[in-house]
Amino acid sequence: MDHPKSRTLFLHAQTLMPGGVNSPVRAYRAVNRIPPFILRAKGCRIYDVDGHSYIDYVGSWGPMIVGHAHPQVVNALKRAVNHGTSYGAPTPLEVRLAEVLVRAVPSMAMVRLVSSGTEAVMSAIRLARAATKRDLIVKYDGGYHGHADSLLVKAGSGAATFGLPDSPGVPADLAKQTLTAPYNDLEATRRLIEARPGAVAAVIVEPIAGNMGVVPPEPGFLQGLRALTAEHGALLIFDEVITGFRASYGGAQSLYGITPDLTCLGKIIGGGLPVGAYGGRRDLMEQIAPSGPVYQAGTLSGNPLAVSAGLATLKLLAKPQVYETLEAKGAMLSAGLADAAKAAGVSVQINRVGSVLTVFFTSTPVRDYATAKTSDTAHFARFFSSMLDAGVYLPPSQYEAWFLSLAHTEREIQRTINAARAAFASLTP
Numbered sequence: 001m002d003h004p005k006s007r008t009l010f011l012h013a014q015t016l017m018p019g020g021v022n023s024p025v026r027a028y029r030a031v032n033r034i035p036p037f038i039l040r041a042k043g044c045r046i047y048d049v050d051g052h053s054y055i056d057y058v059g060s061w062g063p064m065i066v067g068h069a070h071p072q073v074v075n076a077l078k079r080a081v082n083h084g085t086s087y088g089a090p091t092p093l094e095v096r097l098a099e100v101l102v103r104a105v106p107s108m109a110m111v112r113l114v115s116s117g118t119e120a121v122m123s124a125i126r127l128a129r130a131a132t133k134r135d136l137i138v139k140y141d142g143g144y145h146g147h148a149d150s151l152l153v154k155a156g157s158g159a160a161t162f163g164l165p166d167s168p169g170v171p172a173d174l175a176k177q178t179l180t181a182p183y184n185d186l187e188a189t190r191r192l193i194e195a196r197p198g199a200v201a202a203v204i205v206e207p208i209a210g211n212m213g214v215v216p217p218e219p220g221f222l223q224g225l226r227a228l229t230a231e232h233g234a235l236l237i238f239d240e241v242i243t244g245f246r247a248s249y250g251g252a253q254s255l256y257g258i259t260p261d262l263t264c265l266g267k268i269i270g271g272g273l274p275v276g277a278y279g280g281r282r283d284l285m286e287q288i289a290p291s292g293p294v295y296q297a298g299t300l301s302g303n304p305l306a307v308s309a310g311l312a313t314l315k316l317l318a319k320p321q322v323y324e325t326l327e328a329k330g331a332m333l334s335a336g337l338a339d340a341a342k343a344a345g346v347s348v349q350i351n352r353v354g355s356v357l358t359v360f361f362t363s364t365p366v367r368d369y370a371t372a373k374t375s376d377t378a379h380f381a382r383f384f385s386s387m388l389d390a391g392v393y394l395p396p397s398q399y400e401a402w403f404l405s406l407a408h409t410e411r412e413i414q415r416t417i418n419a420a421r422a423a424f425a426s427l428t429p
């Protein structure tokens, strides 16, 4: 498959933007390819500048759960754009979105809209620190919560050590305020908190990890975190930027029946436009300015275009059977992939919850970042490349989730499985 126009664009882009991209994974460094430059998308397909079409399993990294350019979303945007694109003032649409979110997400009594997942998480952390008058936060190795300073931290050696900055530019003093534990390890979390009585403001967790590849919570992990944080006066923050309206309409907290203190949303709630949100207990949210002293603001927050795309998307998700349908599509894809890998004699672990999954190229069950890291990333890169050439657009890294949408039909899923059969087979001598 030739990509002359993408190649030319990528070379030019690299002279203008760091790495030629506006977000790092898009540069395809982990898979040694030129990223196709995308012109348009419709349903479950995306189309590049060189005339190729692909079955898309990136879905803009999660938002496109109803498929690209869904007519109802497009129409909502067209209606909205005629009325101007931003007012910097209250508008009825944002009240509607807030109402939909508060009704859908069990733990959210109040919500504040922002413009990205990063902003939602950053603000929720600030609120947690203000409300508890404590500074430390606990996150999980391999958990991604956007690129705010406090959260760009992974483990040092051992769960009990203070974090080291994952990125230059994060002040060491700030990184020290972030402690990390292995995902699914309740006891390690307990040790971190008990070693610092009265000092941990919050535990932040992806209730289904999605950014080390998909890693489901083991039975008891989230329940344990709920009890542990409550016992120590720390807040529990669910980062549902991926799982909100994905794992179920009410997110992972509805699926597993856990009530966090604060929840962060993003991705799907903007329907492909920039929206994030954080919300939770009323007594906490009332501490946000202007009802309280914790400052947080945004020029484009509640933007009418973004909010109307989000509302149209959530309306499509509120229909009966949507999550059963997504589950069935996910089950068909993962069963087909497992079969294809087995036929080719390639060891993989397929982790899936509903419509998100990751194929890990390892024989070790993946339950945290350390086990995810046992994957053979060279095998992943070759598999990825064969799939791309066969017209299947996967996330270009082993440590990412594949996203299915309502627009993926059985026919496309079967084509994907057929392509995988050949791609797995090409890995074995």
Ligand SMILES: *Cc1c(COP(=O)(O)O)cnc(C)c1O
Binding pocket: 115, 116, 117, 118, 119, 121, 144, 145, 146, 147, 206, 210, 211, 239, 240, 241, 242, 266, 267, 276
């Ligand atoms: C994508 C993501 C974020 C960051 O959202 P942005 O909109 O990219 O800033 C935060 N948390 C999780 C779990 C995510 O997947």
